Amino acid sequence: MYQLSFAFDAFLAQYWQKKPTIIKGGFQNFVDPISPDELAGLAMEEEVDSRYIARQGGNWDVQHGPLSFDNMPEDNWSFTVQAANHWHEGAARLVAPFRQMPGWLFDDLMISYSTPGGGVGPHIDQYDVFIVQGSGKRRWRVGPKKENYEEEFRHPSLRHIKDFDPIIDEILEPGDILYIPPGFPHDGYAIETAMSFSVGFRSPKKQELLSSFADFVIANEIGDVHYHNPDLPARKNYGAILDSEYCDLENMMRSLLDHPELLKQWMGEHLSANRHELDIITAEPPWQISETYQFLEEGETIHRLGGLRAFYYPEYPHILYINGERFELPPECSNAATYLCDQDTISRDSLGKQLDHPAFMALLTQLINLGYWYPAD
Structure with a gap:
């Protein structure tokens, strides 16, 4: 080491x-x-x-x-x-x-x-x-x-x-x-x-964050609302953009940021996405939850894929962002963040009682089938 x-x-x-x-x-x-x-x-x-x-x-x-x-x-x-x-x-x-x-x-x-x-x-x-x-x-x-x-x-x-x-x-x-x-x-x-x-x-650039957030907004159909002004005034200057209208349009854009939970979701997905190719080998045939449980019960270890990005917010440790995707567990699975984001290996001894939680074991099995975690040789 x-x-x-x-x-x-x-x-x-x-x-x-x-x-x-x-x-x-x-x-x-x-x-x-x-x-x-x-x-x-x-x-x-x-x-x-x-x-x-x-x-x-x-x-x-x-x-x-x-x-x-x-x-x-x-x-x-x-x-x-x-x-x-x-x-x-x-x-x-x-x-x-x-x-x-x-x-x-x-x-x-x-x-x-x-x-x-x-x-x-x-x-x-x-x-x-x-x-x-x-x-x-x-x-x-x-x-x-x-x-x-x-x-x-x-x-x-x-x-x-x-x-x-x-x-x-x-x-x-x-x-x-x-x-x-x-x-x-x-x-x-x-x-x-x-x-x-x-x-x-490598820290993200402002341009990257803006571009990624715009993609997230479009993909999730957020803010699909047209400008609306029932008090529109008549004007003599056809080509003018009035300051009040500019402020309304600016506020429309800023209002997209007034969704803290959506922002956290986008940021988690964005930061967990990988810029480099991963050595992903999906499980064939797919594992069943019972197989994952038995594998760990026998004292074997499961490793995290090299380079896999997995993050969480400490205030929401049951919500995980792994390789650009969001995975949510029940709140009682709050230790999942430690096992899946802070550590590289999973074993029966490290999991403790979490080994008996069906939702956690279902997610772990899903991650194994995706090739994100794999059994140690």
């Missing part, structure tokens, strides 16, 4: 979304949770999001997966696998120490393999990332945050910026962690063959 060597609350107070930093020995005695061959195997799969990046002098080559690894150059190349925690249980364990952060902010674990000189070039990201150095060594440079960095178009798939004066310039060794907040330019390249593990946190 991976364990951080520093106090997370102190880190948040000093660095989170404030300034980049390197934590030497953030993981003691760090061992890669996945081998290069296993990572390459994932990159060759159709449903896995992978990318190959190579540099020859001033020229860059980018290929999107599925990848093949025939006739590879000797150095100056790397490949990445996005959402590796969805596909590899060992890699997913590296995310666990970061669960002191809100789950709805977590995006994915990206893993990169680089030959000497391999990297993606100087760029800026708009998310928070903890880059854990695995095997090998990598040099990282991070610049100050400012508005006027000039872009360089070296390849259509890469958004490079021109070089910057670094405020961090260090070599990372196994177990070191580089934290970079949004907006800080950075550039890393391998000094020797190396693995890097990037734990990314």
Whole structure:
């Protein structure tokens, strides 16, 4: 089990979304949770999001997966696998120490393999990332945050910026962690063959929230009401939009937000939806509730699918939002949120009396049949 060597609350107070930093020995005695061959195997799969990046002098080559690894150059190349925690249980364990952060902010674990000189070039990201150095060594440079960095178009798939004066310039060794907040330019390249593990946190944009809420309003036929004004005044200026009319239309729009329960439902569904593909295998044949009960009674364990997003509001712990859907249980099933959203495994010992509640067992069986939970090997 991976364990951080520093106090997370102190880190948040000093660095989170404030300034980049390197934590030497953030993981003691760090061992890669996945081998290069296993990572390459994932990159060759159709449903896995992978990318190959190579540099020859001033020229860059980018290929999107599925990848093949025939006739590879000797150095100056790397490949990445996005959402590796969805596909590899060992890699997913590296995310666990970061669960002191809100789950709805977590995006994915990206893993990169680089030959000497391999990297993606100087760029800026708009998310928070903890880059854990695995095997090998990598040099990282991070610049100050400012508005006027000039872009360089070296390849259509890469958004490079021109070089910057670094405020961090260090070599990372196994177990070191580089934290970079949004907006800080950075550039890393391998000094020797190396693995890097990037734990990314991505906050939603205003545009995303507005677009998603609009889709929710339309799908649920909320506010399907026309503007109505029985006191409409006559006017001489045909093209004018009177201030009172503007205010009425504005209030129509704002009134869509005057439904706190609907807003919570939309937000729960929106935040639990996944941006990345999941390794879902539905149960065939479907389980019966009696089978789920017997499986747990025999002391077996059920695991949550890697990367599955499952959230709840503490004031309504019997209402769950899982993979973009809302599931409601009777209020007496309030412990369901702990089992299904806060934990990765379910067993007879952890469930206690909840094992005997028909509604909870029916939902758990439904989630198993959807492929969201699965029996441990």
